[in-house]
Amino acid sequence: xxxxxxxxxxxxxxxxxxxxxxxxxxxxxxxxxxxxxxxxxxxxxxxxxxxxxxxxxxxxxxxxxxxxxxxxxxxxxxxxxxxxxxxxxxxxxxxxxxxxxxxxxxxxxxxxxxxxxxxxxxxxxxxxxxxxxxxxxxxxxxxxxxxxxxxxxxxxxxxxxxxxxxxxxxxxxxxxxxxxxxxxxxxxxxxxxxxxxxxxxxxxxxxxxxxxxxxxxxxxxxxxxxxxxxxxxxxxxxxxxxxxxxxxxxxxxxxxxxxxxxxxxxxxxxxxxxxxxxxxxxxxxxxxxxxxxxxxxxxxxxxxxxxxxxxxxxxxxxxxxxxxxxxxxxxxxxxxxxxxxxxxxxxxxxxxxxxxxxxxxxxxxxxxxxxxxxxxxxxxxxxxxxxxxxxxxxxxxxxxxxxxxxxxxxxxxxxxxxxxxxxxxxxxxxxxxxxxxxxxxxxxxxxxxxxxxxxxxxxxxxxxxxxx
Amino acid sequence: xxxxxxxxxxxxxxxxxxxxxxxxxxxxxxxxxxxxxxxxxxxxxxxxxxxxxxxxxxxxxx
Numbered sequence: 126x127x128x129x130x131x132x133x134x135x136x137x138x139x140x141x142x143x144x145x146x147x148x149x150x151x152x153x154x155x156x157x158x159x160x161x162x163x164x165x166x167x168x169x170x171x172x173x174x175x176x177x178x179x180x181x182x183x184x185x186x187x188x189x190x191x192x193x194x195x196x197x198x199x200x201x202x203x204x205x206x207x208x209x210x211x212x213x214x215x216x217x218x219x220x221x222x223x224x225x226x227x228x229x230x231x232x233x234x235x236x237x238x239x240x241x242x243x244x245x246x247x248x249x250x251x252x253x254x255x256x257x258x259x260x261x262x263x264x265x266x267x268x269x270x271x272x273x274x275x276x277x278x279x280x281x282x283x284x285x286x287x288x289x290x291x292x293x294x295x296x297x298x299x300x301x302x303x304x305x306x307x308x309x310x311x312x313x314x315x316x317x318x319x320x321x322x323x324x325x326x327x328x329x330x331x332x333x334x335x336x337x338x339x340x341x342x343x344x345x346x347x348x349x350x351x352x353x354x355x356x357x358x359x360x361x362x363x364x365x366x367x368x369x370x371x372x373x374x375x376x377x378x379x380x381x382x383x384x385x386x387x388x389x390x391x392x393x394x395x396x397x398x399x400x401x402x403x404x405x406x407x408x409x410x411x412x413x414x415x416x417x418x419x420x421x422x423x424x425x426x427x428x429x430x431x432x433x434x435x436x437x438x439x440x441x442x443x444x445x446x447x448x449x450x451x452x453x454x455x456x457x458x459x460x461x462x463x464x465x466x467x468x469x470x471x472x473x474x475x476x477x478x479x480x481x482x483x484x485x486x487x488x489x490x491x492x493x494x495x496x497x498x499x500x501x502x503x504x505x506x507x508x509x510x511x512x513x514x515x516x517x518x519x520x521x522x523x524x525x526x527x528x529x530x531x532x533x534x535x536x537x538x539x540x541x542x543x544x545x546x547x548x549x550x551x552x553x554x555x556x557x558x559x560x561x562x563x564x565x566x567x568x569x570x571x572x573x574x575x576x577x578x579x580x581x582x583x584x585x586x587x588x589x590x591x592x593x
Numbered sequence: 594x595x596x597x598x599x600x601x602x603x604x605x606x607x608x609x610x611x612x613x614x615x616x617x618x619x620x621x622x623x624x625x626x627x628x629x630x631x632x633x634x635x636x637x638x639x640x641x642x643x644x645x646x647x648x649x650x651x652x653x654x655x
Binding site for chain 2: 300303304307308311312314315316317318319320321322326327426427428429430432
């Protein structure tokens with residue numbers, strides 16, 4: 126029985142080290158469902174409330190969400206999708222060709238850890254809903270460590286189920302997300318509408334006044350910084366920076382028939398992020414400032430609301446664990462993906478025990494995008510610019526080197542410069558992604574020019590020495 | 594059969610969202626809306642998996 130299951134799982138081919146064949150390409154519907162499901166997620170129940178906690182005003186929120194999410198869609202459509210449909214490789218295999226095996230292994234470890242933490246926060250969100258019928262004490266806004274045994278048991282249970290679904294592969298994840306997406310979106314809308322009368326909103330006309338005074342009143346909770354239009358815009362744009370500008374979704378969009386499927390992210394950004402962040406902000410105001418996702422959804426939509434939080438956590442955690450599994454699998458290609466995913470799921474579940482991951486989610490999401498972004502810039506430049514200036518794309522593969530120094534230095538120096546901007550100039554982490562991308566792009570061109578010429582010269586010297 | 598399942602699924606979605614508009618307009622109590630939402634949720638999840646994701650044979654070919 127055990128052998129049969131293992132052999133069945135072994136046979137799930139996800140094309141980790143080869144281009145996706147044409148007969149495996151998926152239609153637009155699959156991506157619309159995937160993006161809508163993935164971005165109408167458990168974490169939206171945290172991000173919306175945290176905007177309220179950070180005292181963003183109503184006008185800043187609405188305008189910032191519009192601009193930021195539009196920029197995010199454009200980033201998917203014009204940066205990530207065109208490369209994904211041309212190379213049809215996973216992010217990790219593409220990076221291996223450019224950076225070499227050693228460097229990409231380092232990157233993959235960092236990447237997988239980030240994915241684990243992100244998926245961990247989603248598991249924690251789902252657990253806040255699962256714990257409701259058992260009356261488990263939920264962590265509060267200022268809790269950083271596990272608060273009770275009941276909380277830990279709930280997190281382990283939720284983590285195990287989510288890991289099992291992730292092991293079954295992309296096909297299953299996509300199907301699960303497709304079924305959940307339309308229902309989840311409606312639950313968010315319904316929950317917000319149902320509690321509006323509690324806040325004094327009884328007509329469309331009264332919405333804006335209450336929104337400005339009772340929901341997004343512009344006053345941060347004590348101990349939290351004040352957010353402006355720029356914070357909301359850049360957060361909305363870069364919340365998924367690792368996926369679009371950082372090219373993480375090469376692994377997903379490689380299944381797309383056309384690059385235009387990158388616009389499918391519109392469902393995720395506008396139905397998911399915009400609508401869900403606004404709705405969850407309203408729920409927090411109706412719950413008198415309570416920010417724990419499970420209880421605020423239960424308060425407004427009953428058992429269906431709690432189920433929604435749980436499923437919203439799952440649909441996001443699943444593809445995130447799947448991506449983390451791919452990241453680690455590219456380091457140890459001889460180990461089957463399902464075994465790797467199982468270990469990743471365990472690490473993720475342990476991370477989920479810590480409520481800090483949820484309560485400091487905005488900072489973590491910004492950091493996660495920033496750390497992975499330079500490699501996205503490297504892929505972009507390597508694909509479009511490097512061949513045009515007489516250098517070699519996929520240099521590590523061509524030169525058969527396990528470590529592309531140009532890529533390694535670009536990644537390291539970009540992060541050091543961004544961190545120094547944060548530490549010494551006081552630039553908030555939400556704003557570092559944009560200058561960081563240009564720093565990475567410029568550095569990669571300059572260092573490649575120096576490094577590739579030097580490497581070619583050294584090779585020529587070796588060849589001439591041999592011929593002598 | 595699939596058509597019937599689809600109709601039930603859509604009724605489930607309607608039951609999930611419409612009652613909230615009635616609460617908003619003052620025509621329904623919050624607690625009743627929660628019950629209807631749960632019924633809608635169950636209808637959706639017990640019927641949608643049978644017709645969603647059923648790929649047409651031509652869809653997987655370019």
